[in-house]
Amino acid sequence: MATIDIGIQEREAQGNQGPRKVNDFSIQVATVNGSGSQSANSVLLRSIFQMGVPVSGKNLFPSNIAGLPTWYTIRASKHGYVARKKEIDFLVAMNAETANEDVMTLPAGAVCVYDEPLNLNQLRTDITFYPVPFDKLVAPVCPDAKLRRLVKNMIYVGVVDFILSIDLHESENAVARQFSTKKKAAELNMNAVRAGFDYAKATFTKQDPFSVEPMKENTGKIIIDGNAAAALGCMFAGVTVVTWYPITPSTSLIESLIEYLKEYRITPEGKATFAVVQAEDELAAIGMVLGAGWAGARSMTSTSGPGISLMTEFVGLGYYAELPGVIFDVQRVGPSTGLPTRTMQGDILSVAFLSHGDTKHMMLLPSSVSECYTMAMEAFDLAEKFQTPVFVMLDLDLGMNNWTSTPFQFPDKPIDRGKVLSAEELTRLGGFARYKDVDGDGIPYRTLPGTQHNAAAYFTRGSGHNEKAQYSERPEDYKNNIDRLARKFETVRKFVPAPVKEEDGTSKIGIIAYGTTHWALVEARDQMEKEHGIKTDYLRLRAYPFNQDLHDFIKRHDRIYVVEQNRDGQMHQLIRLDVAADQVTKLRTVLHYNGLPIDARSVTEDIRNQEGK
Amino acid sequence: MSATTTTPTPSPAPKTNHAGLTVLDYRGGKTTLCAGCGHNAISERIIDAAYEMGIQPENLVKLSGIGCSSKSPAYFVSKAHGFNSVHGRMPSVATGVSLANHKVMLLGVSGDGDTASIGMGQFVHLMRRNLPLIYIIEDNGVYGLTKGQFSATADLGAKLKTGVVNDLPPIDTCAMAIQLGATFVARSFSGDKKQLLTLLKAAFAHKGTVMIDVVSPCVTFNDHEGSTKSYKYLKDHDEPVQEVGFVPHFENIDVDYDPGTTTVVKMHDGSSLRLRKLEHEYDATNKRAALDIMGASHEHGEVLTGVLYVNTKAPSFTDLLNVVDQPLGQLPESVTRPPKKVLDQIMAELQ
Numbered sequence: 001m002a003t004i005d006i007g008i009q010e011r012e013a014q015g016n017q018g019p020r021k022v023n024d025f026s027i028q029v030a031t032v033n034g035s036g037s038q039s040a041n042s043v044l045l046r047s048i049f050q051m052g053v054p055v056s057g058k059n060l061f062p063s064n065i066a067g068l069p070t071w072y073t074i075r076a077s078k079h080g081y082v083a084r085k086k087e088i089d090f091l092v093a094m095n096a097e098t099a100n101e102d103v104m105t106l107p108a109g110a111v112c113v114y115d116e117p118l119n120l121n122q123l124r125t126d127i128t129f130y131p132v133p134f135d136k137l138v139a140p141v142c143p144d145a146k147l148r149r150l151v152k153n154m155i156y157v158g159v160v161d162f163i164l165s166i167d168l169h170e171s172e173n174a175v176a177r178q179f180s181t182k183k184k185a186a187e188l189n190m191n192a193v194r195a196g197f198d199y200a201k202a203t204f205t206k207q208d209p210f211s212v213e214p215m216k217e218n219t220g221k222i223i224i225d226g227n228a229a230a231a232l233g234c235m236f237a238g239v240t241v242v243t244w245y246p247i248t249p250s251t252s253l254i255e256s257l258i259e260y261l262k263e264y265r266i267t268p269e270g271k272a273t274f275a276v277v278q279a280e281d282e283l284a285a286i287g288m289v290l291g292a293g294w295a296g297a298r299s300m301t302s303t304s305g306p307g308i309s310l311m312t313e314f315v316g317l318g319y320y321a322e323l324p325g326v327i328f329d330v331q332r333v334g335p336s337t338g339l340p341t342r343t344m345q346g347d348i349l350s351v352a353f354l355s356h357g358d359t360k361h362m363m364l365l366p367s368s369v370s371e372c373y374t375m376a377m378e379a380f381d382l383a384e385k386f387q388t389p390v391f392v393m394l395d396l397d398l399g400m401n402n403w404t405s406t407p408f409q410f411p412d413k414p415i416d417r418g419k420v421l422s423a424e425e426l427t428r429l430g431g432f433a434r435y436k437d438v439d440g441d442g443i444p445y446r447t448l449p450g451t452q453h454n455a456a457a458y459f460t461r462g463s464g465h466n467e468k469a470q471y472s473e474r475p476e477d478y479k480n481n482i483d484r485l486a487r488k489f490e491t492v493r494k495f496v497p498a499p500v501k502e503e504d505g506t507s508k509i510g511i512i513a514y515g516t517t518h519w520a521l522v523e524a525r526d527q528m529e530k531e532h533g534i535k536t537d538y539l540r541l542r543a544y545p546f547n548q549d550l551h552d553f554i555k556r557h558d559r560i561y562v563v564e565q566n567r568d569g570q571m572h573q574l575i576r577l578d579v580a581a582d583q584v585t586k587l588r589t590v591l592h593y594n595g596l597p598i599d600a601r602s603v604t605e606d607i608r609n610q611e612g613k
Numbered sequence: 614m615s616a617t618t619t620t621p622t623p624s625p626a627p628k629t630n631h632a633g634l635t636v637l638d639y640r641g642g643k644t645t646l647c648a649g650c651g652h653n654a655i656s657e658r659i660i661d662a663a664y665e666m667g668i669q670p671e672n673l674v675k676l677s678g679i680g681c682s683s684k685s686p687a688y689f690v691s692k693a694h695g696f697n698s699v700h701g702r703m704p705s706v707a708t709g710v711s712l713a714n715h716k717v718m719l720l721g722v723s724g725d726g727d728t729a730s731i732g733m734g735q736f737v738h739l740m741r742r743n744l745p746l747i748y749i750i751e752d753n754g755v756y757g758l759t760k761g762q763f764s765a766t767a768d769l770g771a772k773l774k775t776g777v778v779n780d781l782p783p784i785d786t787c788a789m790a791i792q793l794g795a796t797f798v799a800r801s802f803s804g805d806k807k808q809l810l811t812l813l814k815a816a817f818a819h820k821g822t823v824m825i826d827v828v829s830p831c832v833t834f835n836d837h838e839g840s841t842k843s844y845k846y847l848k849d850h851d852e853p854v855q856e857v858g859f860v861p862h863f864e865n866i867d868v869d870y871d872p873g874t875t876t877v878v879k880m881h882d883g884s885s886l887r888l889r890k891l892e893h894e895y896d897a898t899n900k901r902a903a904l905d906i907m908g909a910s911h912e913h914g915e916v917l918t919g920v921l922y923v924n925t926k927a928p929s930f931t932d933l934l935n936v937v938d939q940p941l942g943q944l945p946e947s948v949t950r951p952p953k954k955v956l957d958q959i960m961a962e963l964q
Contacts, residue, residue, distance in 0.1 A: 241941060273944055287699075291710040460696045
């Protein structure tokens with residue numbers, strides 16, 4: 001990337017509107033929910049992507065079908081930073097309801113493209129305004145008055161293209177892709193983009209420093225959202241039973257999966273190699289998952305916080321009766337209904353110990369769309385290997401937003417179905433005890449219903465049981481069993497994805513983060529070092545339970561900042577439970593919890609303050 | 614055997630069914646329920662029916678929720694896999710098992726509390742899916758394990774031992790099941806051996822949801838004067854709507870019947886169910902009429918028993934899923950993991 005950086009800086013120096021800002025700014029589009037702006041925003045994002053510039057998009061939308069305000073932010077970053085940028089550099093103000101406030105919160109030097117009748121240029125003198133008469137422009141390109149409200153949004157794409165020097169051809173390509181199955185709609189929208197571009201070209205003189213210039217950072221890359229990526233992982237994991245109850249922000253995971261399964265998992269005879277059931281609620285969804293897992297299927301569900309709460313009792317059964325199943329938790333803001341369309345890492349503590357009695361569960365913590373894919377596959381292997389529910393903890397930001405990624409790799413190892421005894425093995429062994437720790441790893445052997453052997457059957461129950469799965473209230477039976485479960489959980493530590501570390505051994509400050517918080521950390525660590533001379537080491541957690549790497553990392557540093565997106569420092573609390581008492585005092589928290597994805601600037605400022613710099 | 618016999622005679626080979634198994638092969642663990650509990654009689658009838666039908670224990674899965682009733686799957690067919698799940702949520706577990714392996718036969722045992730109160734949400738959706746399974750409610754109108762509180766099937770005006778009177782109307786689980794889409798709905802009484810056994814045998818022949826509400830008196834908490842779920846009350850108020858006969862597919866018996874009084878229903882496995890009219894003009898194949906008569910008789914304090922509704926034509930949930938013949942849970946990786954070229958194609962489309 002270094003050579004490209006130099007090239008851009010050279011051109012920046014030649015700018016005539018103060019220092020030029022090339023490939024390093026954020027665009028925010030403020031529209032009304034349900035007005036079709038999603039297509040326009042996707043086209044804008046993809047146009048920049050196709051120019052080879054690192055780009056990310058985040059949809060900040062309301063819990064509403066149509067009518068409420070919605071914002072979409074696009075960040076172009078030559079450095080490859082993809083976290084939300086706190087400051088908005090370029091606003092497209094299409095929503096009368098929020099326009100004034102949107103303009104007033106812009107930093108000085110920002111740009112505002114707005115719908116001319118809103119007269120926003122009265123509000124500020126320290127930003128550049130570009131008024132556009134959208135209604136006048138849309139009429140000639142869109143004869144059908146009913147469609148104008150939707151097509152209007154495509155006009156701002158053309159306007160922004162001109163102002164930011166985005167290649168109009170790339171937008172045309174993006175429109176063609178967006179409406180690939182609807183030729184007429186593609187044409188209509190392309191005309192709208194061109195109308196915006198032509199108007200801007202004829203009307204505006206460039207007065208702001210922002211522009212896009214081609215780079216080569218996206219060669220071979222894909223754009224996908226985390227939910228679809230997880231769905232792909234599920235399909236390649238060989239999922240066979242999918243049960244679910246719709247809930248934002250997890251719905252699109254299942255909907256993507258259904259599309260993939262229908263396309264790629266139907267036999268030539270037209271029969272499905274999977275079953276998808278929309279259950280009556282989350283209680284039924286998880287009950288079906290566990291029943292199916294018990295009977296040998298690779299089963300899964302996907303939900304969010306409220307669904308997790310409802311699944312609590314069944315998950316305890318899954319832990320105690322040792323039933324495999326995969327649960328995707330696409331976290332949203334709680335408690336209760338909370339902010340259903342906003343993001344949070346809010347279920348970490350409750351999921352770790354979900355249900356009553358002594359229970360603990362595996363959690364996988366993907367940061368990227370690529371990890372959504374790989375961890376989905378790992379989750380199924382782990383669930384069957386350890387015969388227990390496994391949680392994959394996405395959040396709304398990862399699940400519902402589009403991210404760029406290198407293409408996903410085909411799995412390099414076969415599926416692991418765990419310790420399942422066949423009729424032949426039962427004959428050889430002469431029988432089995434369902435909950436006996438034969439191998440010393442805490443993992444017992446199981447049989448599947450339908451196994452044609454008269455020693456295959458056993459009785460599964462959530463009540464007390466001995467090694468032979470017989471009902472038992474004997475104190476030693478209970479203790480032996482629950483201790484074995486603890487042993488099994490210790491074995492898990494060696495098999496879950498290990499943390500990723502970035503350290504050079506010189507810094508005394510360690511940072512721990514996980515999930516989408518990672519992307520703010522990548523940028524914040526650069527900011528801290530460049531702007532404040534604070535050098536940090538970094539450990540990104542990828543699973544619970546933790547392994548020795550975490551303990552060693554904490555030991556090696558004087559101060560540890562656990563950065564996460566919730567109020568109570570949930571991962572911080574989990575780590576405290578795991579580490580030695582003399583290490584606990586090293587732990588500090590950096591917390592972000594307003595519903596918006598975490599940004600680097602807030603992290604940098606928080607740590608700088610705590611470091612007293 | 615005579616007491617005077619001096620030489621031991623070889624004991625005759627135990628009787629076997631058409632699967633070559635003895636009735637002992639269908640027994641379960643020793644019951645821990647109260648002596649005289651109706652549930653034990655139901656377990657006995659399940660054993661008899663499974664034996665007489667020649668069910669392979671390895672192909673049977675027993676499921677239950679929580680409560681006295683739900684303990685009973687441990688007391689029959691030990692050679693079948695069993696799953697005692699959580700309170701009121703056996704239907705979802707059963708559904709999951711069926712999704713993973715549509716070839717095993719499912720038999721679920723629930724109670725009136727486990728079904729009509731905490732389990733109502735899952736019960737109604739199970740019924741509307743017509744999932745192939747036998748769902749038995751061991752219905753005694755009270756919560757036994759927590760010592761005798763009323764359940765939602767207790768009749769209006771029924772009295773607890775303590776004198777507490779039930780002032781809420783009962784939920785008729787059979788009427789609900791019929792309305793919602795179950796395709797074999799019956800009511801019986803744990804004390805009516807012959808009827809219950811016949812119904813259970815027919816249940817094993819049906820492909821779809823079989824819902825049998827078996828009034829099963831609780832000898833400890835609900836078998837007294839003033840109870841409407843006592844042995845005595847049932848003896849006085851049990852009104853069979855027909856005489857139920859059943860000829861399994863593997864018995865080639867031609868029994869003469871009068872088409873004027875007897876309806877013959879061909880079951881999925883080729884068995885035939887014969888319903889001979891008694892006093893009631895009851896047509897178990899007519900959903901609306903059945904519901905009407907059930908409603909009216911309830912007002913007279915009658916407990917209608919027998920086959921209340923049967924429909925062997927409706928598609929089952931498994932039919933609707935259009936899945937491959939091999940159970941989904943047993944599909945090999947070569948079938949469940951698409952090849953690399955599929956991933957490459959998807960990646961290319963996302964670029």
